[in-house]
Amino acid sequence: MIRALSRLFLLFSLCAAPMAVVLSPTVIHAQAAGLSEEERETWQRLATRAEEAVANARASTPALETLRLDLVRWREIFLEARQTNSRSIATVQRQIETLGPVPEDGVESDDIAAERASLNDQLATLEAPVRTAELGFSRADGLIRAIDTIVRERQAQELLEFGPSPLNPANWPGAIEVLTDTYDLVRGEFRAAWSIDLQRRQAKEAMPFIAVLTILGSVLILRGRSWSRHVTARVVGEDPGAARWLAGFGLSLGSLVLPMLGIFLLTRAIYTTGLVGLRGEQLLDNVVPAAFAFLFARWLASRMFPAREARTLPLNLTETQRRSGRLFGAYLGLIAGLHFFFKDMAAIGNWPDEATVTVLYPFLFFAALMLLWITQLLRAHRKNATEENEDETYRNRLMKVLVLGLGVVALLSPVFGALGYFELAQFILFPTLRSLLILAALTILQRLVYEIYVLVTEDREGASNSLIPIFIGFCLVLGALPILALIWGARVTDLQEIWSQIINGFDLGGITISPAVFFTLIIVFIIGYTGTRLLQGTLRNTVLPKTKIDPGGQVAIVSGLGYVGIFLAAVIAITSAGIDLSSLAIVAGALSVGIGFGLQNIVSNFVSGIILLIERPISIGDWIEVGGVHGTVRKISVRSTVIETFDRSDVIVPNSDFVSGTVTNYTHGNTVGRVIVPVGVAYGTDPRKVEKILAEVARDHPMVLLSTPPAIIFQGFGADSLDFEIRAILRDVNYVLSTRSEMNFEIARRFHDEGIEIPFAQRDIWIRNPEALPAAASEGGSEVRSDNIDAHLTEDDMDGPDTHGDTDGDGDGR
Numbered sequence: 001m002i003r004a005l006s007r008l009f010l011l012f013s014l015c016a017a018p019m020a021v022v023l024s025p026t027v028i029h030a031q032a033a034g035l036s037e038e039e040r041e042t043w044q045r046l047a048t049r050a051e052e053a054v055a056n057a058r059a060s061t062p063a064l065e066t067l068r069l070d071l072v073r074w075r076e077i078f079l080e081a082r083q084t085n086s087r088s089i090a091t092v093q094r095q096i097e098t099l100g101p102v103p104e105d106g107v108e109s110d111d112i113a114a115e116r117a118s119l120n121d122q123l124a125t126l127e128a129p130v131r132t133a134e135l136g137f138s139r140a141d142g143l144i145r146a147i148d149t150i151v152r153e154r155q156a157q158e159l160l161e162f163g164p165s166p167l168n169p170a171n172w173p174g175a176i177e178v179l180t181d182t183y184d185l186v187r188g189e190f191r192a193a194w195s196i197d198l199q200r201r202q203a204k205e206a207m208p209f210i211a212v213l214t215i216l217g218s219v220l221i222l223r224g225r226s227w228s229r230h231v232t233a234r235v236v237g238e239d240p241g242a243a244r245w246l247a248g249f250g251l252s253l254g255s256l257v258l259p260m261l262g263i264f265l266l267t268r269a270i271y272t273t274g275l276v277g278l279r280g281e282q283l284l285d286n287v288v289p290a291a292f293a294f295l296f297a298r299w300l301a302s303r304m305f306p307a308r309e310a311r312t313l314p315l316n317l318t319e320t321q322r323r324s325g326r327l328f329g330a331y332l333g334l335i336a337g338l339h340f341f342f343k344d345m346a347a348i349g350n351w352p353d354e355a356t357v358t359v360l361y362p363f364l365f366f367a368a369l370m371l372l373w374i375t376q377l378l379r380a381h382r383k384n385a386t387e388e389n390e391d392e393t394y395r396n397r398l399m400k401v402l403v404l405g406l407g408v409v410a411l412l413s414p415v416f417g418a419l420g421y422f423e424l425a426q427f428i429l430f431p432t433l434r435s436l437l438i439l440a441a442l443t444i445l446q447r448l449v450y451e452i453y454v455l456v457t458e459d460r461e462g463a464s465n466s467l468i469p470i471f472i473g474f475c476l477v478l479g480a481l482p483i484l485a486l487i488w489g490a491r492v493t494d495l496q497e498i499w500s501q502i503i504n505g506f507d508l509g510g511i512t513i514s515p516a517v518f519f520t521l522i523i524v525f526i527i528g529y530t531g532t533r534l535l536q537g538t539l540r541n542t543v544l545p546k547t548k549i550d551p552g553g554q555v556a557i558v559s560g561l562g563y564v565g566i567f568l569a570a571v572i573a574i575t576s577a578g579i580d581l582s583s584l585a586i587v588a589g590a591l592s593v594g595i596g597f598g599l600q601n602i603v604s605n606f607v608s609g610i611i612l613l614i615e616r617p618i619s620i621g622d623w624i625e626v627g628g629v630h631g632t633v634r635k636i637s638v639r640s641t642v643i644e645t646f647d648r649s650d651v652i653v654p655n656s657d658f659v660s661g662t663v664t665n666y667t668h669g670n671t672v673g674r675v676i677v678p679v680g681v682a683y684g685t686d687p688r689k690v691e692k693i694l695a696e697v698a699r700d701h702p703m704v705l706l707s708t709p710p711a712i713i714f715q716g717f718g719a720d721s722l723d724f725e726i727r728a729i730l731r732d733v734n735y736v737l738s739t740r741s742e743m744n745f746e747i748a749r750r751f752h753d754e755g756i757e758i759p760f761a762q763r764d765i766w767i768r769n770p771e772a773l774p775a776a777a778s779e780g781g782s783e784v785r786s787d788n789i790d791a792h793l794t795e796d797d798m799d800g801p802d803t804h805g806d807t808d809g810d811g812d813g814r
Contacts, residue, residue: 046070047139054146061151068147068493072500075140081133085126092123148494155489159427164354165420166361175358178351182279189277203273210269217265224258242455249448256299263291279348286344290337297333300440301326305377314443316384317377325377332370336433339363357422364422365414368429372410374436378403406432427489434487438480446473521577528569536562555620555636556613563610563638601656602639608655609638618658618665623734625664626653666733672705673733677743680721682757687714687722693754694726697746703739704728721759 050067053059059067096119099112108116164171193199203210228251236248267284270276276284304314305325317325339360346356382399409432417425449472454463463469482495536558544554613636618624622633624643629651631643641658643651666673677698681690691712698710710728717723730739751758 043074043136046074047143050143050147054143054150057150061154064147064151065491065493068144071140071144071147072493072496075137075144076500078133078137078140082130082137084129084133089123089126089130092119092126095119096123144497148497151491159424160421161423162420163422164357165418166357166422167418168354171354171358174352174355178346178349178355179359182345182349185279186277186283189280190275193275193277199274203275206272206274210272213265213269213272217262217269220258220262220265222262224262225255228252228254228258242451242460245451246448246455249451252299252303255302256295259295260292263288282348283345286341290341293337293340294330294333297336297437298326298330300437300444301329301333303444304440305329312447314447315377315381316388317381321377321380325374328370328373328377332367332374332433335363335367335370336430339367339430357417360426361417361422364417364425364429367433368410368414371406371429371433371436375403375406375410378406406436431487431489435484438484438487442473442476442480445476449473449476517577521573524576525569525573528572529566532562532565532569535565551620556616559636559638560610560613601654604656605639605654608659609636609640611659612636612641612655617668618663619668622668623666625666626657626661629653671732671734673730673736675726675728675730675733675736675739675743677726677728677740677747678715679724679726679747680718680758681724681751682721682759685722685756687724689754690722690724690756693750693756694724694747697743697750698726698728700746701728701739701743703730703732703735705731720761 046067050071053064053067096116099116099119102108102116194203231254232248232251235251236244240248267287270284271281305317305322306313307319307322307326313322315322315325342359342363343356345351346359351359378399382396382403385393385399386396409428413425413429415425416422416428446469450463450469453466453469454460457463457466485495486492539561540554540558544557547554549557612618618633618636618641620633620636624631624633626643629643629645631645631651633641634644634650635642636655638655640652640654643653645651679690679694691714694712695710698704698712699706704710705728708729710726713725713727715723715725726743730736748758750756
């Protein structure tokens with residue numbers, strides 16, 4: 001009866017669960033698909049059109065880019081649809097797992113078989129829209145990658161395309177003609193506008209305002225930079241602090257902002273006349289970015305090659321070299337700005353290729369020349385830095401590679417341009433210049449971050465060793481990477497593709513890595529780690545001091561709790577991030593082999609540290625001896641133990657030495673220990689009198705325990721003295737050295753008062769062949785020198801105490 005009821009209850013639970021969670025298959029499919037019939041037809045038309053465009057590869061690049069944007073939008077739709085019914089699918093899968101696998105013989109009850117079939121049907125219905133979304137996602141993603149491949153191939157072909165040479169004299173008249181035509185066109189537009197009475201009258205009426213804008217703009221262009229430099233020099237002074245340096249940095253931006261404002265006012269004045277035509281507007285629109293390129297390059301040059309700097313210079317150059325750097329940087333910005341201006345005009349005016357390369361080549365040539373001169377300054381900086389440090393640092397080696405690369409670019413770009421590969425010449429030169437500007441800007445921003453950190457912490461010496469400015473600088477470099485990628489020809493769509501992959505995650509060994517997973521892992525681990533440290537602090541400072549556990553045991557409990565807490569925090573963080581640890585089983589197995597061979601010492605020390613914390617044969621504060629090292633235990637970690645010797649030096653001992661070796665613990669359990677004080681007196685002294693004096697000295701010392709009276713031992717008859725020993729039990733063995741010293745002082749005083757002599761070692765040397773002495777005396781004169789005696793006395797000629805008085809070497813002493 002009970003068995004029947006239990007089976008009935010199981011069957012009811014299996015049947016009721018899916019009905020409570022899952023809707024009918026028709027409703028689910030309609031709701032989960034997420035796309036109407038019209039939207040599915042739109043997607044099919046777009047995908048077909050994209051496949052045809054990819055197959056033919058004849059569509060223009062802008063058309064392909066537009067098609068790619070549509071595909072990206074649909075890919076995002078399919079990506080979201082892949083999560084459809086995820087909870088319901090997980091519920092049905094758990095129910096199927098509850099039924100268990102199908103028996104090997106295939107025989108099971110009709111109710112269970114029917115329920116299994118029903119759940120499988122529901123699972124297939126739930127997964128249908130997900131499969132459709134996965135197919136659409138893979139199709140859209142494949143088309144996007146194919147379009148990217150076509151566009152990149154076209155870019156590469158354009159760079160390697162052979163064109164007209166700017167050095168061909170046949171192309172020069174055409175270049176002059178397009179320049180004069182552009183000038184005539186702009187002048188013709190102005191004359192045509194001036195010939196209209198209404199526009200001429202409006203221009204005359206606005207003349208006062210135009211004059212004000214012109215005067216202000218001209219003054220800012222001509223004097224703005226000098227004003228900014230003068231004010232900056234007065235604010236910074238000779239030895240600026242962080243606040244004054246930051247203020248000077250902000251004011252130095254005036255040399256960029258004020259002239260740029262002047263150019264903007266002049267262009268506004270020209271626009272206000274109302275006499276500017278279409279081509280004139282195009283020219284004025286190109287003037288502003290060209291002027292900004294020049295002014296920004298000049299400002300960066302003034303910061304990288306400053307006239308004076310109170311503390312540090314960005315580059316190790318002399319004053320003359322820095323002056324040249326400012327000049328070359330300004331010229332380079334001017335040439336680059338003019339190049340961009342005329343390049344845009346060529347695109348607007350649809351100039352022929354022959355005229356375009358002929359007009360632009362002089363700017364390319366002089367820009368390469370300026371870059372070559374700046375390369376020489378960077379080479380001088382590297383040389384000066386190497387001589388100053390007396391060694392080539394890692395930064396200097398990087399500078400060597402940079403200088404070499406800049407030199408190659410400066411030499412090859414004019415050659416490629418002259419040979420007819422003008423697009424390639426522009427591609428390698430001007431992105432290099434922009435990259436150089438980015439590197440200079442990063443250097444300046446790094447110094448700005450350093451000064452802000454000094455201002456906040458008021459610690460200039462510690463700022464150079466702090467990780468915070470370095471970390472911020474690293475983030476600045478990461479932020480500059482997309483800009484550098486765009487400079488070197490990457491498309492915005494490429495960066496968007498990379499960002500999409502980062503956000504959506506990527507598979508690594510069956511594990512999906514995404515920012516959400518990463519941040520979940522980090523945040524959960526930090527919470528667990530912080531909680532563990534707080535619990536350790538509470539136990540260490542509040543709970544354990546109130547117990548009767550000794551300090552060593554308290555440290556063992558706190559340390560063990562820390563290891564367990566960190567391990568649990570790591571496991572919980574990994575599982576919370578959705579990382580399946582079972583997929584790491586193969587990696588763990590491979591690591592176990594590596595641990596068995598290469599990390600066995602580390603693992604041995606780790607296990608030994610755990611044993612020390614559990615068994616506690618040594619504790620913090622114990623006086624121990626291990627491997628001939630005496631000292632006090634200061635710290636027991638999971639890998640090693642720190643012993644502070646009596647000369648205040650730290651000795652790091654691996655934990656395995658304590659487990660596998662012999663350790664002497666002088667204070668384990670209690671601090672009671674014995675002191676032994678050896679004493680020697682001269683022959684002829686009354687031994688009983690010596691015994692009485694030594695006993696009094698031992699009993700009178702305050703550290704000696706009288707419950708076990710001190711013992712005076714007459715050890716025997718030594719070679720030079722009668723040997724005695726004081727053996728006493730001390731209440732604290734940590735004071736054994738000071739106790740022995742104090743006893744020796746007292747023994748010396750008592751022996752002096754009693755007239756007892758403390759002997760010192762004596763030796764008598766008998767010469768076996770004394771006839772050597774007259775010979776030595778005859779060679780050296782009437783006086784026998786000690787060096788002659790040493791020369792004639794060998795080890796065989798001398799007898800020690802055991803042959804005292806033996807002159808003939810037969811051992812009988814005669």
